Amino acid sequence: MRANVRVTRDAIGPGRVLDGVGTPDDGAVLLFQGTVRRHNEGRSVTGMRYDAYVSMAERVLAAIADEACQRWDPSRLAVVHRIGELAVGETSVAIAVSTPHRAEAFDVARYVIEEIKRRLPVWKQEHYTTGERVWLDGHAPAAAPAPHE
Amino acid sequence: MRANVRVTRDAIGPGRVLDGVGTPDDGAVLLFQGTVRRHNEGRSVTGMRYDAYVSMAERVLAAIADEACQRWDPSRLAVVHRIGELAVGETSVAIAVSTPHRAEAFDVARYVIEEIKRRLPVWKQEHYTTGERVWLDGHAPAAAPAPHE
Amino acid sequence: MRIRLLFFAFYRDLAGVDSLDLDLPEGTTARQAVDRVRAHGNGTSRLPAEPAVAVNQEIAGLETVLNEGDEVALLPPVAGG
Amino acid sequence: MRIRLLFFAFYRDLAGVDSLDLDLPEGTTARQAVDRVRAHGNGTSRLPAEPAVAVNQEIAGLETVLNEGDEVALLPPVAGG
Numbered sequence: 001m002r003a004n005v006r007v008t009r010d011a012i013g014p015g016r017v018l019d020g021v022g023t024p025d026d027g028a029v030l031l032f033q034g035t036v037r038r039h040n041e042g043r044s045v046t047g048m049r050y051d052a053y054v055s056m057a058e059r060v061l062a063a064i065a066d067e068a069c070q071r072w073d074p075s076r077l078a079v080v081h082r083i084g085e086l087a088v089g090e091t092s093v094a095i096a097v098s099t100p101h102r103a104e105a106f107d108v109a110r111y112v113i114e115e116i117k118r119r120l121p122v123w124k125q126e127h128y129t130t131g132e133r134v135w136l137d138g139h140a141p142a143a144a145p146a147p148h149e
Numbered sequence: 150m151r152a153n154v155r156v157t158r159d160a161i162g163p164g165r166v167l168d169g170v171g172t173p174d175d176g177a178v179l180l181f182q183g184t185v186r187r188h189n190e191g192r193s194v195t196g197m198r199y200d201a202y203v204s205m206a207e208r209v210l211a212a213i214a215d216e217a218c219q220r221w222d223p224s225r226l227a228v229v230h231r232i233g234e235l236a237v238g239e240t241s242v243a244i245a246v247s248t249p250h251r252a253e254a255f256d257v258a259r260y261v262i263e264e265i266k267r268r269l270p271v272w273k274q275e276h277y278t279t280g281e282r283v284w285l286d287g288h289a290p291a292a293a294p295a296p297h298e
Numbered sequence: 299m300r301i302r303l304l305f306f307a308f309y310r311d312l313a314g315v316d317s318l319d320l321d322l323p324e325g326t327t328a329r330q331a332v333d334r335v336r337a338h339g340n341g342t343s344r345l346p347a348e349p350a351v352a353v354n355q356e357i358a359g360l361e362t363v364l365n366e367g368d369e370v371a372l373l374p375p376v377a378g379g
Numbered sequence: 380m381r382i383r384l385l386f387f388a389f390y391r392d393l394a395g396v397d398s399l400d401l402d403l404p405e406g407t408t409a410r411q412a413v414d415r416v417r418a419h420g421n422g423t424s425r426l427p428a429e430p431a432v433a434v435n436q437e438i439a440g441l442e443t444v445l446n447e448g449d450e451v452a453l454l455p456p457v458a459g460g
Contacts, residue, residue: 025187059356106259
């Protein structure tokens with residue numbers, strides 16, 4: 001199994017995610033991390049709560065990873081999405097991929113993050129300095145991958 | 150100075166490169182690493198020697214980083230290129246970038262690696278299991294960035 | 299037949315619970331299950347009439363006919379990443 | 380005037396040295412400096428007649444007129460990354 005996906009309540013560090021990728025046949029390793037921002041749409045954010053339909057999220061992550069493997073054939077792919085309460089600066093999602101050539105590493109990581117945003121049953125609630133908490137707008141969850149450009 | 154570039158003889162680890170990027174205003178962190186492959190064009194590689202015109206390479210790296218900053222305004226950008234003798238699996242180049250939104254992180258990293266390949270005065274010599282050593286073909290060094298698509 | 303409805307995020311806030319177990323007649327569709335829970339009272343009446351749903355962790359149409367033991371999740375617009 | 384020529388990678392292998400200091404007349408161009416070093420003998424005669432060059436770490440045309448103390452690098456096709 002060259003793809004490894006996970007939903008976790010534990011903090012995500014780059015080292016462990018990167019350890020899951022890279023083979024002697026690879027000329028490229030790419031790590032993408034989504035992080036919690038201090039500001040969003042002009043409001044001051046103190047943290048973010050991520051909720052998920054975990055059993056479905058793990059299936060959807062596996063499906064997205066499988067699609068990327070079918071299309072670009074990376075040597076290794078690791079995807080971790082965090083849930084629970086995150087502070088500003090913490091990593092909410094990490095995607096690591098290794099490929100023989102660089103173009104595919106970029107394509108795989110970009111595909112996985114875009115599909116996560118379209119399809120993963122995860123929701124986020126921003127916490128503001130005012131004490132207010134707001135569920136962020138999202139996308140109607142898509143059942144299938146976006147058509148190839 | 151939000152961009153940091155370096156040519157080094159020391160091994161490149163992801164931790165130190167990533168430490169140079171990421172601010173509370175960033176929602177995306179991307180790390181790209183080029184690594185030495187075990188095979189190239191059907192031949193078994195035991196290692197790679199990277200030579201550089203170091204003083205010029207540092208100027209060109211700084212110029213490339215500056216172009217990326219002008220065009221996409223990342224919060225932080227770090228680029229390290231290694232020279233000397235590298236073993237299979239070792240990192241020859243690392244690019245780390247952090248941005249408020251993800252599209253720019255991908256664009257910056259992709260731009261920097263493509264321009265490095267077009268313009269950086271660096272040369273590589275592959276060492277094969279046969280004991281043979283061959284300087285790899287490259288590109289006529291470009292003076293200026295590629296025109297925007 | 300026994301059907302479990304799941305609520306997440308904003309919908310959970312409206313429903314006031316994570317899940318509800320309903321006893322529904324054979325042949326009930328996902329839409330009918332949603333209608334039933336909206337009629338259940340309190341915050342659930344403010345759930346949308348046509349939410350996205352997943353049946354057994356797969357996105358499904360509202361006309362999907364349910365089976366004994368199915369898990370029906372009402373999914374607010376997603377915002378992962 | 381004093382000009383320093385630098386050789387890298389495959390060109391260094393041909394030249395057998397990292398650099399050569401040449402004493403050239405005022406007004407000498409990069410092309411003339413390359414011609415001069417190719418006439419120097421040994422491996423340098425196998426250097427290309429029109430290599431890419433950098434003058435003082437900037438890519439420059441072969442018709443660039445050199446100045447006292449300039450550093451002229453002969454650059455093989457590059458292969459960074």
